[in-house]
Structures are given as C-alpha cells and as structure tokens.
Amino acid sequence: MSGRRLGSRLVASLAVMLLLPASVPAQEPSSGAADGDRPAAKPSQEDARLAMTKAKACLSIDGYQKYELLPGAKLTADEKLLIYYEPLNYKTVVKEGKFVIHMTQDGQIRRKGEKAVLRKKKNILDYEDKNETGFGWVCLRNSVALKGLPPGEYEYDIILRDEQNPGATATQTLSFRIVAAVMPKAE
Numbered sequence: 001m002s003g004r005r006l007g008s009r010l011v012a013s014l015a016v017m018l019l020l021p022a023s024v025p026a027q028e029p030s031s032g033a034a035d036g037d038r039p040a041a042k043p044s045q046e047d048a049r050l051a052m053t054k055a056k057a058c059l060s061i062d063g064y065q066k067y068e069l070l071p072g073a074k075l076t077a078d079e080k081l082l083i084y085y086e087p088l089n090y091k092t093v094v095k096e097g098k099f100v101i102h103m104t105q106d107g108q109i110r111r112k113g114e115k116a117v118l119r120k121k122k123n124i125l126d127y128e129d130k131n132e133t134g135f136g137w138v139c140l141r142n143s144v145a146l147k148g149l150p151p152g153e154y155e156y157d158i159i160l161r162d163e164q165n166p167g168a169t170a171t172q173t174l175s176f177r178i179v180a181a182v183m184p185k186a187e
Contacts, residue, residue, distance in 0.1 A: 050168040051088040052140075055158055057176050058082040064139045074177040077149050081156065081176055083142040091165040092135060101135055102128040102163040107142055112153035112175060119149075128163075151180045 057073035060082070067084045075081065092099050105125035108117045124142055129135070144156065155173045162168040 048089040050090060050160065050162045050165065050170040052158070052160055052170050052172060053086040053088065055083050055085040055156075055172055055174040057174060058084050061139075061141050064137050070176075072177065073175060074179050075146070076181040077146045077151075077178050078181060079146065081142070081144040081146060083144065083156065083158070083174060084139060085141075085158065085172075086137065086139045087160060087162075087170075090138070090162050091168070093164050095130070098130040098132055099134045100128070100130045100164070101138065103140070104161050104163055105140070105142070106157075106159040107144060108157045108159075109144070109146075109149070110155050110157065112155050118154075146178060149178055151178050153177050 056067065057070040057075075059068040059070050061067045061084050064086075070082070087103055090101055090103060092101050094100070103125070104123050104127070106120065106122050107124040108120040110117055121144075124144070125140060127138075127140060129138070140160075142156075142158070153175065154177070155175050157171065157173050160170045
C-alpha cells in the first residue's frame with residue numbers, strides 16, 4: 001500500500017474518532033484507575049447517564065490521576081477538604097468549531113447518617129472547557145472549608161450537573177472525619 005493511501009486512511013480514522021460523542025465511555029488509560037473507580041459495565045450510548053468515579057479525599061491534587069490520598073479521610077477543621085473525582089458520560093457539543101463541555105456542581109455537608117444539611121454551597125464548581133480536538137479524560141476537584149465544624153463524622157454530597165445535557169445529574173457521598181487539632185508541646 002502506498003504511503004499516500006495509508007496517510008489518508010489514518011486521517012479518516014482520526015476524523016471518525018473525533019466525531020464520536022463523549023457520552024461513549026472511553027477506554028481506561030494505560031496507568032489504569034483503581035478497582036471500583038469506574039462502573040463495571042460500560043453502558044450503551046442510549047443508556048449512558050452522567051456519572052462519576054468514586055470521590056477521594058486527598059492531601060494534594062496535581063492533575064488527572066495525580067493525587068495523594070488523605071489517610072483515613074481525617075483532618076482538622078482548620079484544614080480544607082480536597083476532593084478528587086472524574087466525571088463520566090458527559091455530553092460534548094460543538095460550538096464555533098470547538099468541542100465544548102460544561103459541568104456545574106453543588107456541595108453540601110451533613111453529619112454522617114443524618115439528612116439535615118449543615119452547610120450547602122451552590123455552584124461550588126463551574127467547569128467549562130473548549131478545545132479543537134475533543135476530550136479524553138477530565139478530572140474535577142473541590143476545596144471545601146471546614147472552619148467552625150466540631151470534631152466528628154461527616155458526609156459531603158457531590159451533586160454534579162451536565163449543563164450541555166439539561167436534566168442530567170449524578171450524585172455521590174464522600175465520608176470524612178474532623179479531628180481535634182493537636183496542640184504543639186511547650187519546650
């Protein structure tokens with residue numbers, strides 16, 4: 001086969017790949033996500049609903065799948081709760097020749113096992129991105145202030161919305177614990 005024919009087939013294949021909707025789950029990256037991070041069965045395009053990987057409490061977040069877990073998901077009220085997760089099955093639209101995704105998120109804190117909301121932040125996250133080549137993997141993060149909350153067991157509810165797909169929402173809960181700050185010893 002001539003180099004010219006092979007090149008045109010490669011370009012056609014890439015064009016087809018770029019036209020696939022983002023709601024079709026992509027393949028796992030070579031580094032792989034931990035078991036339980038992604039849904040076990042890949043939904044068909046008709047069944048694909050907005051979803052997200054299991055949220056993680058982190059010490060630090062440096063990018064896609066680059067985070068350090070917070071041991072025991074425990075911290076003091078003086079610290080901020082850092083949360084990492086990846087949205088799945090979000091909708092991509094084309095506007096002005098660019099691929100566009102847009103997601104918003106609310107967050108709320110409750111005592112573990114209780115329904116009463118102690119704190120709620122509407123639109124704690126408003127993520128919109130545009131590019132010319134489409135989207136592979138996207139990660140989202142929250143930084144939540146805990147000032148004034150007493151030590152105890154809590155739950156943080158993540159309510160994610162796909163602004164490109166009205167009515168598409170996904171919700172999950174992350175458990176964490178606030179511990180008393182340790183006072184430094186006097187010397």
